[in-house]
Amino acid sequence: MPPSIPKDPLVCNGAALRKATRRLTQLYDTVLTPCGLSISQRSILVHIERAGSPTMTELAYAMVLDRSALARNIKPLERDGYVAQVADEQDGRIRRVELTASGRAKLTESNRLWRSAQNRFEDVYGKERAAALRVALAEIYSDEFADAFAQPRGAARR
Numbered sequence: 001m002p003p004s005i006p007k008d009p010l011v012c013n014g015a016a017l018r019k020a021t022r023r024l025t026q027l028y029d030t031v032l033t034p035c036g037l038s039i040s041q042r043s044i045l046v047h048i049e050r051a052g053s054p055t056m057t058e059l060a061y062a063m064v065l066d067r068s069a070l071a072r073n074i075k076p077l078e079r080d081g082y083v084a085q086v087a088d089e090q091d092g093r094i095r096r097v098e099l100t101a102s103g104r105a106k107l108t109e110s111n112r113l114w115r116s117a118q119n120r121f122e123d124v125y126g127k128e129r130a131a132a133l134r135v136a137l138a139e140i141y142s143d144e145f146a147d148a149f150a151q152p153r154g155a156a157r158r
Contacts, residue, residue: 017140024121031117035110041077042114044070045099045107048083053096055088064141082106 028039037045047062048054054062060070074097077083082103088094099107122130139145 027121028114028117031120032110032113035106035113037106037110039114039117040073041082042107042110044074044077045082045103045110048097048099049104049107053086053098055094055096056085059097077103 025039032039032042043063044059047059051058051062056067056070056074060067063070065073074083078085080102081100084098084100085095086098088096125133
């Protein structure tokens with residue numbers, strides 16, 4: 001184990017969030033290993049399940065991903081038979097992403113492991129702090145935050 005790096009209150013917000021995200025990804029991926037999904041793959045399955053049958057554009061928007069990143073991440077799920085792209089019933093030019101029966105089963109299988117990771121996080125970080133963190137992060141990934149961030153300095157003060 002490498003020595004602990006001192007906390008730097010001057011660290012970039014973006015860098016701090018990316019480091020935290022990478023650490024959580026590592027921790028959740030380890031817990032999810034028995035089902036064969038990464039937390040990123042599970043997240044895609046969850047978003048598809050919630051949306052029903054989204055287009056790639058709708059799914060990318062919901063996940064705050066660009067379409068090319070989503071396309072790269074969805075390929076292994078298609079290859080493994082967990083998702084399928086199908087033509088829209090009204091407009092055959094539009095492709096929709098759907099969970100297959102195998103994808104639904106895999107998502108169900110992953111739920112127990114994900115719940116374990118979620119409980120571990122809340123045990124270590126604290127249940128109330130974890131809930132507050134999710135609220136704060138939701139604000140940061142919101143369209144409103146992105147719009148305010150894009151404003152000239154001083155115009156978006158909170």
